[in-house]
Amino acid sequence: MALKDLFTKNQPKKKKYATIPETAKNDVPEGIMSKCPSCKKIMYTKELVKNAKVCLHCGFHFQMTAKERIDSFIDEGSFEELNEEIVSMNPLNFPGYLEKLEKDRQKSNLNEAVVTGMGSVNGHKIVLAIMDASFRMGSMGSVVGEKITRAVEKADELSVPFIIFTASGGARMQEGALSLMQMAKTSVALKKFSNNGGLIISIMTHPTTGGVSASFASLGDYNFAEPGALIAFAGRRVIEQSIREELPEDFQTAEFLLKHGQLDAILPRLEMVEQITNILEIHQPGGELEW
Numbered sequence: 200m201a202l203k204d205l206f207t208k209n210q211p212k213k214k215k216y217a218t219i220p221e222t223a224k225n226d227v228p229e230g231i232m233s234k235c236p237s238c239k240k241i242m243y244t245k246e247l248v249k250n251a252k253v254c255l256h257c258g259f260h261f262q263m264t265a266k267e268r269i270d271s272f273i274d275e276g277s278f279e280e281l282n283e284e285i286v287s288m289n290p291l292n293f294p295g296y297l298e299k300l301e302k303d304r305q306k307s308n309l310n311e312a313v314v315t316g317m318g319s320v321n322g323h324k325i326v327l328a329i330m331d332a333s334f335r336m337g338s339m340g341s342v343v344g345e346k347i348t349r350a351v352e353k354a355d356e357l358s359v360p361f362i363i364f365t366a367s368g369g370a371r372m373q374e375g376a377l378s379l380m381q382m383a384k385t386s387v388a389l390k391k392f393s394n395n396g397g398l399i400i401s402i403m404t405h406p407t408t409g410g411v412s413a414s415f416a417s418l419g420d421y422n423f424a425e426p427g428a429l430i431a432f433a434g435r436r437v438i439e440q441s442i443r444e445e446l447p448e449d450f451q452t453a454e455f456l457l458k459h460g461q462l463d464a465i466l467p468r469l470e471m472v473e474q475i476t477n478i479l480e481i482h483q484p485g486g487e488l489e490w
């Protein structure tokens with residue numbers, strides 16, 4: 200093309216693109232078929248859901264909502280939610296925060312980015328916390344910290360194990376320092392529980408980042424992750440720029456962290472219940488537990 204052609208009116212018209220509705224952009228659209236972002240194969244959504252949202256072709260783990268996690272992980276009908284009524288305020292008067300919370304409440308059907316409650320896994324009583332990245336990217340506001348702290352205290356009171364599934368974008372910027380304080384608060388609650396002999400199992404799912412990875416997600420007696428999960432404190436580019444070095448391709452994946460001793464194991468979702476049951480059995484105290 201000659202240089203002058205760049206400035207003529209003969210250039211092809213800009214293509215018009217159809218807008219894709221928000222639901223079609225999701226990992227798993229509510230439609231009949233789903234496409235795997237890893238192997239690009241198409242499968243029936245129904246079959247994918249039946250397979251705990253693990254790709255039938257390549258084993259890619261799709262993100263799960265808290266509700267799906269409850270359905271797939273604990274004994275049917277055993278879940279009893281705790282503190283579901285606690286909602287966030289806007290202590291710093293951050294513009295637009297309350298509206299964003301309301302929008303996410305509508306979208307996710309959740310009050311906050313974590314669901315906590317009691318339940319059982321193959322008959323073993325536990326207290327459970329499950330983060331849900333569809334609410335404010337699973338960010339850690341005061342309510343997230345408070346609900347997790349109360350759940351740990353409940354596990355302590357009942358003398359049952361505490362299990363947490365994490366998924367988070369990190370701190371919640373609209374709550375500033377109050378968000379960061381949740382790292383200390385949850386860590387202290389876990390330490391007290393641990394001192395009283397409590398068992399803590401953390402399962403990091405994609406993505407577990409920022410302050411969550413730097414506090415309660417990494418404080419389990421067992422620290423596990425799902426395959427392929429991104430687990431990080433700071434973003435890759437930030438680190439590369441500050442240390443002026445290129446990082447390996449698999450940096451900040453569950454597999455990389457396992458290799459470097461930061462995880463105890465990677466648990467494929469389809470084996471999750473069985474593996475966690477084994478651990479609960481190992482730690483089962485003698486005699487009947489009071490519930």
Ligand SMILES: [Zn+2]
Binds near residue numbers: 235
């Ligand atoms: Zn796949």
